[in-house]
Amino acid sequence: MHGYVGEHKLLAAVDCIIFGFDGWNLKLLLVQRNMDPERNKWSLMGGFIKPSETPENAANRVLEQLTGLKNVYMEQFHVFGKPDRDPVERTLSITYYALIDINQYKEQILQNQRAEWFLLTEIPALIFDHNEMVNLAKRKLRYKAALHPILFQLLPEKFTIPQLQALYEGVYNTNFDDRNFSRKLLSTGLLLKLPEKDKLSSKKGAFYYRLDQTNYTKNFEKFLNLVPNPDKFF
Amino acid sequence: MHGYVGEHKLLAAVDCIIFGFDGWNLKLLLVQRNMDPERNKWSLMGGFIKPSETPENAANRVLEQLTGLKNVYMEQFHVFGKPDRDPVERTLSITYYALIDINQYKEQILQNQRAEWFLLTEIPALIFDHNEMVNLAKRKLRYKAALHPILFQLLPEKFTIPQLQALYEGVYNTNFDDRNFSRKLLSTGLLLKLPEKDKLSSKKGAFYYRLDQTNYTKNFEKFLNLVPNPDKFF
DNA sequence: ACAAAAGTGTTGTTTTTACACCCATGC
C-alpha cells in the first residue's frame, strides 16, 4: 500500500478568530505576521496542521501559543479553500472562533508575538482572505449567540447583569431595553445570584452572578431567544 | 519563493451526505466504494479536491458525477481530521450535506456507480468515520430545518401541505398536529397556492403550492420556528 | 436632597398550542 497515488496534496492550516471582551468593548486579537510574504502585516493567528494533530488540536495549540490559554471555548466554522488564497502555496484554512475574557489573561498575551486587541469596529486590512474570515466569524457569533448562551465565555466567572448587557450590546452593536434584558436572562435559569455586589460602576451596585454549570451544560443546546428581533442582524 | 518548506502536506477530500425524499420517506444516498481498501463496502460519495478546485467545486463535481445534478442545495458543515481516519494515508474530509428530490432524478442516479437509497433508519455500517458524518449531518439538518425553510429543496416544484408535513415528520421522526402545521407553514408567506389539487392521496384532494421565490430568498435567513418544541430533538 | 444606575411591575399584543369541528369527495 503506497497511498492514493497521483492525488493532489496540499497544506492545511487553522486560523483563529479570537474574540475578547474587556468589560466595555468587544475586541479581536490580531498578530503581526512573522514570515514572508506580507511580513509585519496584521493577520489572524494561525498555523499549519502537524502530522499528529487533528484540526482541533492545531487550533488549540495555536491559541495556547499566543495566549497561554487552554480549555478555551472554540468552534470550527468554515473552510476557506480558494486555490490561490495563499499566494505562496495552496493552503486550506480551517477557521475557528474563540471566546476569551481579556482581563483574565492580560499578561500571557503579547509575549511571543506582536499581538494587539482591536475594536471590532476598527479592524485593519488583513492578509489574504482574513478580513472575509473575520466577517463570517462575526455573523456566526451573532447567529449562535442569539440562540445559545455562548457569550458567558467572554466574561469573568463573576459578572453583573449590566456587564452582560454591555457585552450583548457590543456583539449586536445596538442597545437593548435594560429591564427586559435582565428579566429575560434571569428567566433562563442559568444564573446564580451571589451575595456580593459590584459597587464600582454604580452607586446602587449590581449583584454579581455566576453560571449554574449544571443548567448551563444541560440547556446549552436549547433554543433560547436571547436577543429581541434577531432577524435584523443578518 | 519555494513555498512553506518543511510543512506537512496532506490530501483533502470532500464527502457528501446526500439526503433525498421520495414523497414518503427521507433517505440517504450511498455508494459502494470502488477502490481499495474497503472495496465494495458502503460509503458516502466523495472525492479528492483537485488543484484547480475549491472545496465547493469538488463537492459539486462529486455530486454531479453521481446524480447528474447541478445547482443542488448544499452546505458545508464540518471538517473531519483525525490523523488516522483514513488508514491508507492522511486525508482531511470536508463534509457537505445536499438535499434533492428523489423522484426528479430517478434515472441519472445509479448509472456510474453502484448507488442506492437507504432509509435513514436503516443506514448500514459505513467505511472509516462515515457513520459519524451521517449522524452529524442529521443533527445539522434538523437544526437548520427548525429555523430556515431548507426542506423545500427536497420536494418537487409543486407540492401539497400534507406532503410537506410528511417530510418534516420524516426529518424529525415524529408526528405534528396537521392543523397547526399547515397554518404555521402558510403563515410564513413562502407558499403560493396553485389552482390544482392532488387527488391521488385523498378523496378531498389537497391543493398544490409552490415556493414564492422572492419571499423565499428574502426570508431565508430569518428565524422561522417551523418546528414545535425543537429542543427535544437535540 | 439629588443624580445615577439597578431592577421590579404592569399591561397590551402577539405567538403558540391544543383540540373541535366542518368540508369535499370517492366509493
Added chain:
DNA sequence: GCATGGGTGTAAAAACAACACTTTTGT
C-alpha cells in the same frame, strides 16, 4: 351516506415588547 383525509375556527396559555416606577447609595 359514510369513511377518509384536508382544512378552518376557537380559546386558553405563554412569550414578548413597551414603558412607569421604585430602590439604593455616593456625593
